[in-house]
Amino acid sequence: MEVVQILQGIISLILILGLSPLFVGLVNKQKAIYTGRAGASILQPYYELKKLMKKETINANSSSFISTIAPLINLIAVAAAAAMLPISFARPLISFEGDIILFAYMLGLARFFQVLAAMDIGSSFEGMGAAREATFAVFAEPIFFFTIGSIAFISGFTSIYDIYHSIRLDNISFVVFIIVCSISVFILAVTECSRMPVDDPNTHLELTMIHEVMILDNSGIDLFLYQYSSYIKLFIYVILEASFFYPFAVQSYTLGIIIFVVVIIILSAALAAVETVTSRFKMKNIPHYLLFATAIGILNLLIYTFTK
Amino acid sequence: MQNVLSILFCLSLFYLAVTPRVKAYVAVLRFQGILLTILLMLPFIEQFSIFAVILPATLFIIKVIVIPRYINKIILELDIKRTIEPTIQQFNFLLLVIFSFIIIFLAASILSQSTEIEIIPFASGFAAVAVGIFIIIFRKKLIIHVAGFLVLENGIFLFGTAVASELPIMIEIGVLLDVFVVVFLMGIALNRISSTFEGFDVTILRRLKD
Numbered sequence: 390m391e392v393v394q395i396l397q398g399i400i401s402l403i404l405i406l407g408l409s410p411l412f413v414g415l416v417n418k419q420k421a422i423y424t425g426r427a428g429a430s431i432l433q434p435y436y437e438l439k440k441l442m443k444k445e446t447i448n449a450n451s452s453s454f455i456s457t458i459a460p461l462i463n464l465i466a467v468a469a470a471a472a473m474l475p476i477s478f479a480r481p482l483i484s485f486e487g488d489i490i491l492f493a494y495m496l497g498l499a500r501f502f503q504v505l506a507a508m509d510i511g512s513s514f515e516g517m518g519a520a521r522e523a524t525f526a527v528f529a530e531p532i533f534f535f536t537i538g539s540i541a542f543i544s545g546f547t548s549i550y551d552i553y554h555s556i557r558l559d560n561i562s563f564v565v566f567i568i569v570c571s572i573s574v575f576i577l578a579v580t581e582c583s584r585m586p587v588d589d590p591n592t593h594l595e596l597t598m599i600h601e602v603m604i605l606d607n608s609g610i611d612l613f614l615y616q617y618s619s620y621i622k623l624f625i626y627v628i629l630e631a632s633f634f635y636p637f638a639v640q641s642y643t644l645g646i647i648i649f650v651v652v653i654i655i656l657s658a659a660l661a662a663v664e665t666v667t668s669r670f671k672m673k674n675i676p677h678y679l680l681f682a683t684a685i686g687i688l689n690l691l692i693y694t695f696t697k
Numbered sequence: 698m699q700n701v702l703s704i705l706f707c708l709s710l711f712y713l714a715v716t717p718r719v720k721a722y723v724a725v726l727r728f729q730g731i732l733l734t735i736l737l738m739l740p741f742i743e744q745f746s747i748f749a750v751i752l753p754a755t756l757f758i759i760k761v762i763v764i765p766r767y768i769n770k771i772i773l774e775l776d777i778k779r780t781i782e783p784t785i786q787q788f789n790f791l792l793l794v795i796f797s798f799i800i801i802f803l804a805a806s807i808l809s810q811s812t813e814i815e816i817i818p819f820a821s822g823f824a825a826v827a828v829g830i831f832i833i834i835f836r837k838k839l840i841i842h843v844a845g846f847l848v849l850e851n852g853i854f855l856f857g858t859a860v861a862s863e864l865p866i867m868i869e870i871g872v873l874l875d876v877f878v879v880v881f882l883m884g885i886a887l888n889r890i891s892s893t894f895e896g897f898d899v900t901i902l903r904r905l906k907d
Binding site: 572678688692 | 701704707708711714715717787788791794798799802803805816817820
């Protein structure tokens, strides 16, 4: 029994690590279709990663050892966070009481090293991007804790796996909480992964970039590690949202997988649609957007606390 | 179900606190009208009566169709600009709204220990009153003041459904008529002001005095 669970956890982790570039490809393809272009193949992110692996790695003269270790730590921290997420009904590799806090801070560690490495290079553009990333992270963290925290309060568990397993969709108030929470998790995903209303992943103007500007001076295997970890990060948040919609009461493995795939495809369509119809916000408007998501989380918590 | 509608109502209040567009205010008013209509029909699902139709139908016609259209017409006629021109930053405004929500939910839970009320609809209605007042205080445009007044009125309506399960129908229709007339009067006043005076910024309206 023990061995089977570990095997299932390893399979989940491999699925997350393997499929994350595919999700980005799916979003980009749909975005291209919505704007009337043919678009690159869904597998394009894999080709780009393969291309980056072959390139030579060059570091700036002014950079120290931080720049060499940061990409690896970044990827490892994100992969460790990915190991805490359940796919379908399988128990994840790392799962214990209170792992939602470790999950949040693993992603925080990844971001910290990325910011540090960006400042280490010594270019003013990277410093600017690092400042922005840190600022918006300050507003994004309460979203996570209020949203997932309120769900944790409602279910009475503090482990991601247990929380998702206690969700019952036949309870109408649970449905409301899930819908409300999925709005704020969507905003969180958009912010943390530097997607459209907060940051434009395709922009080529340094003054408007957040995430892309931090990795401007990286090349070769370093850039590969950063890109790959950003793909995984997006997929992590998508799974975090998709897991709300499992019918955990059914407890069937194949049905779980089918629903997982369907929800993820729907989410990719939603993400592509949002990125097509919205333009990037002004920098000064982004805190309102993030505080709005926090407000939703606080509302959830208030309703839970005062109606019990 | 009543709680679900009230939570949606709260979400629309948060949206009002962040959106910078006049059009969004009108859309939210329409949305709140639909929510209130559904809320009023809920007690009558089991037993049908003629009163079950009159009040929701009147509410729907006035709040969802007539008033938003009239406001849109005023916006179009007077060529009002699209942004709301707040007097404080939107971020601070949203913080204010969040804190008032916390205080109101606290107050509602304390009140519920001594009297029979439904906490979530009660607190949502109360919060809508607060947000309506904040909108009137912290916005410069006159048309937004009208919208703030309507949000306040929606809050009182929700408040009423939380305190008593069935409202005296004549009183509700009377309130609706009042609101309708007030909105028309405000529209006429706006038209009058526009014919003698440029702009609707309340901070410079004091120049209107004799």
